[in-house]
Amino acid sequence: MNREQRGVVKAVSVIAALLWVVLGLRFGWPFWVLLTLIVVTIAAPWLVIWRYRRWKVQRLALAPRPVETVEPPERPNPTERPLSGVPLRSAHPDYKFLFSGTVFWYSKPDAPGLPHVDPGGLAADLILEQARRLVAEVPPDEGELAEYRLNAALGAERCDPTGHVAVWAGEVRLELPESDAARLRRLAEARKQRELWERARDHERDKRAYLADEVLKTPGSALVWWLAREDCNVDEAVRQIGNLRRLTAAAHDTRVPAPDFDAPQWITAVSADQPSMHSFLxxxxxxxxxxxxxxxxxxxxxxxxxxxxxxxxxxxxxxxxxxxxxxxxxxxxxxxxxxxxxxxxxxxxxxx
Known part of the structure; x- marks a missing residue:
């Protein structure tokens, strides 16, 4: 509300108050009624104006303000510098990766001091230094995985410590020489074969320990083992008692026990020089x-x-x-x- 509008409201309020005075004197209204009407007539328009202005302020405060978007400055056209077959040491000192890729760089226009003589060399050195730190932790047989890590790490733009050059890299490749790759394949195959051999050896040791310490510990344990494997063939087990006793003694490098004369079929046949002698079988x-x-x-x-x-x-x-x-x-x-x-x-x- 401008000044003219406020003046109109004042004039209308004063005229309305004078009208109440004339009417009150004409009809003899009590003084307090007349005073109340005059106060209300003068104060009401100003109260309405105050409420309107407050509502308008709140509405403006809640209204969304337009966000000013600041466009980033355009990147200057970068200069490319290819790198090919640069050896980088892996986690194993005897194996080196061959690093290849493309270095992108441009000179910073607001760089302090004098410009660098060879900004391309400075950019390549920055990329190779970071690649060297990353590759030094990579085992020789994980080159393919490290290649993805290098592309992710070197693809972000960065500046050299002096602030003269902004640089990043792309199309990064990490390879092992074919001779080293073939050697790693042979080593991996040898480790697998050794693991199989050790497992077979451990299985044989367990089997020998089982036979010596449990099965052939005593003739009785050997007999029980034989019965379990032969489905409780008692007759054959009785005939094998002598063999099991000798086998148990041999397994523990002890003296072979004397023949068991109580075993079945212990009587030998009559010798040939006594044909007339009867054999009591x-x-x-x-x-x-x-x-x-x-x-x-x-x-x-x-x-x-x-x-x-x-x-x-x-x-x-x-x-x-x-x-x-x-x-x-x-x-x-x-x-x-x-x-x-x-x-x-x-x-x-x-x-x-």
Whole structure:
């Protein structure tokens, strides 16, 4: 609201107040009513104007202000400088990468001091220095991955410490010489083969330890292992007891135990020089007849333990022992069978 509008409001307010005075005097209104009407008539327009101005200020404060966009200054046309086959040391000192790429640079117009004599060389040195720091942490076999990292790191514009040159790089390539790449492939293959060999060796060690410390620890453990693998074939297990005992002793470099005479089929056949001698094989034993079975066992024991003259001596001693214990009939059978040529009266036979 300008000054003229405010003057109009004042004039209207004064005229309205005078009108209330005239009406109040004409009709005899009370003084307080007349005073109230005059105050309201004069103050109301100004109150309305004040509220309007405040609303307008708030509206202007909430209205969005236009943002002034400042366009960046145009980059000068850069100068290109190619780099090719620059050796850079990798994380392994004996392997070097070959760095290639294109260096882009331009001189800063507001650079302090005198301009550089060779700004292109300054730009290339800046790129190579940063590439050298990055490549020094890369293993020789990760060149392809490092190439992407280099393109990302060197693609951002930067300035040299003196502020004369702005520089960046693109089309970066990182390669190993073919001889080094072939050597790395051979080393990788050798490591894989060694790992396979070590795993096979460890498997063999575990198997040997399992057999020596668990399976062949005792003849009993070997027998249980054999039964588990042969689906509890008890008959065959009994026949293999002697073999398992010898195998257990050999596995622990101990003396092979004496033959087990209680094992099945321990009786040997009759030698060829005694064709007339009867062979008391285990299959011929009559286990149903207690007396006959016992005599067969005794005769078979003598036959299996000795041969020739030694068998005759053993039979005589066995007969004497049997006779001393009251088994005269069995003693006679032993002497008749093995020592008939030198038969003599047994003790306690009753001869006088």
């Amino acid at each position: 285990l299959e011929e034993f009559d286990l149903g007849n207690n007396g006959g079975g016992t005599s067969h066992h005794v005769l078979a024991a003598i036959e299996g333990l000795a041969t020739g003259e030694e068998r005759a001596v053993l039979s005589r001693r066995m007969a004497e022992v049997l006779a001393a214990h009251g088994h005269r009939e069995m003693a006679e059978l032993v002497r008749d069978t093995f020592d008939a040529s030198n038969r003599r009266e047994l003790p306690g036979s009753g001869a006088s």
